[in-house]
Amino acid sequence: MQCDYYDAHVCRSCTLIELPYPDQVRDKEERCRELLADHDGLRWLPSVRSPEAGYRNKAKMVAGGTLERPTLGILDAAGRGVDLRECAVCAPGIRDVLPVLARFVTRAGLVPYDVPRRRGELKYVLVTESRTGEQMVRFVLRSQDRVAALRKHLPWLLAQAPQITVATANLLPEHKAVVEGDVEIPLTERTTLRMPMGAVDLDLRPQSFFQTNSLVAQELYAQVARWVDEVAPASLWDLYCGVGGFALHCAAPGRAVTGIEVSAEAVESARAAAVGRPDVEFAVGDATRFALDAPEPPELVVVNPPRRGIGAELSGWLETSGVRHVVYSSCNPVTLAKDLAAMPSLRPVRARMLDMFPHTQHVEVVVLLARDPSSR
Template identity: 75%
Template sequence: MQCSYFDAHACRSCTLLELPYADQVRGKEERCAELLGAAPDLQWLPTVRSREDGYRNKAKMVVGGTVDRPTLGILDAGGRGVDLRECPVVAAGIRAVLPQLARFATRAGLTPYDVPRRRGELKHVLVTESPTGELMVRFVLRSDRALPRLREHLPRLLQEAPRIRVVTANLLPEHKAVLEGEVEVALTERTTLPMPLGRVELDLRPRSFFQTNTDVATALYAQVREWVEEVAPSTVWDLYCGVGGFALHVAAPGRHVVGIEVSEEAVESARLAARGVPGVEFAAGDATAFALASVQVPDLVVVNPPRRGIGEDLAGWLERSGVQHVVYSSCNPETLATDLRAMPSLRPVRARVLDMFPHTPHVEVAVLLSR
């Protein structure tokens, strides 16, 4: 993939870009195989590769520049905006709407937030694209003072960019290196973005997590469903369930599935998507606390933790519990390896690398463990 921003040293986020894609994938395969070790019964399935460009279904753009000439991209070392509207890894449908969002910010008089001086209003523009081509747009603001101007100019934006279906303002008053705040203000009647993935349609709310690469996420859900069907459990826990992707994909007649997620926003998304699906329930809570407090042990547990992994408490519970099968979907093979060492009775029998983030060292790996 060719990137003018990388060549000009304006953005070097894709640190592996100079490597041929086949070499990138090979390196990730070797790293995962080394970390998981030589398990005697482990079968590695062919890697799920991504397209090399346009794979990101979301853009997280820092706003810089001025009201009249805002930049959407990143900040340089001095806190100045670097415009990356044509970033080639971002989906074409998102790139097409970024100029319209920049013009909207100008019309609404949204002053870009000046990080070094700690003044200004508009901090980030976050855009997510559904497989249907519909868009969710979130403006991250320092305060609610600009909300009347957003509402005033929003009808024109929706007329110019009809694929935008959900618009919100997120309020982040603090000066800190985070992407969003706790308060979300809906500016459109619709507040969820449908995310159809194969036979399942998820409903994404503004502050809910969803995988960044739709094609590879679809393959991941399909792989986990295949492994679960192979085991045919009657009861399943989906811990760190997010918006319910794994739970809804493994739902089946006669099977009871429980999804646990700390984010109440994500749980609301999961419940919305689960309407009419029998045998599936979701609850907001800490995954480890839920497991430790439970008197029941399911036939199979799916875990999809953040980069820190599941940790020694949950790994210890899985080791002691007697649960027969675990499907571990990891975005950090280093913490996956640490967690596997803490539950030696659960042996890896299937594993698959999924290249969710081409041109970067990040990699997803899914593993089926059996006692």
């Protein structure tokens, strides 16, 4: 894929962009196979590819420049704003709304935060787009000083971009390298974004995590649901459940499904999406602590941890728990391989690579594990 920003050395985030896309996928497949090569009998399914452009359903844009000429994109080495509003990996709807948001920044008097001088108000503009075309926009501010101005000028923004159905102000007073703070101030009546995923409607709240690539995420959920239905467990845990994507896709009559997630915001989203499904419940908690404290294990566990993996404690518990099957969805095949090595009684039988992030080294791998009968 050709990118003017990359060619001009303005943004080099897509490190693999010069490599033809089929070669990117092949190299990622080979890397994943090498990392899991010790597991005899593991069958790899055909990889899931992404569109090369327009695949990102969210944009985390650093606010820079001046009030009269704001930039939305990244910062250069000197802390100056670099405008990336035409970034080709963002969904077309997001690219369309970014110029409107830039004009709104000026109109509402949201002075971009100057990182070197630690002055200004607007730190980030975060945009998430649903598959319906509706959008959630979050303005990350240094303080509440411009919230009243946001409210005053919001009708103009919504008239210019009616696809924005959720808008909030997020407060990040500290000068540190994070994207958002803990306080979220709703600006619109609606506070959630509906995200259809096949037969399941997920409910996204401002601080809840969701996969960046909607098309590939739907394939991931569908693949896991097929594996779960094949082994037909009567009980299932979805650990690190986020907004409940795996739990809700794997739910079935007579199957008790429990999702555990440390983020209270994500759990509220999951509960809203699960209304009317009595066999599905969600709770706030640490995944490892929940497993260690549970009186008995389920028949199947789905884990979808952050890049660090599930770690020694949870791997050890799964190894000795008697759980018959595990589905491990990983965004880091290195920690996946390490965790699988700690669970020798759970044999990887099928795996699939999903290219969630074209033009980067990042990759998603999902593996179905079955307990070796000799270990029971």
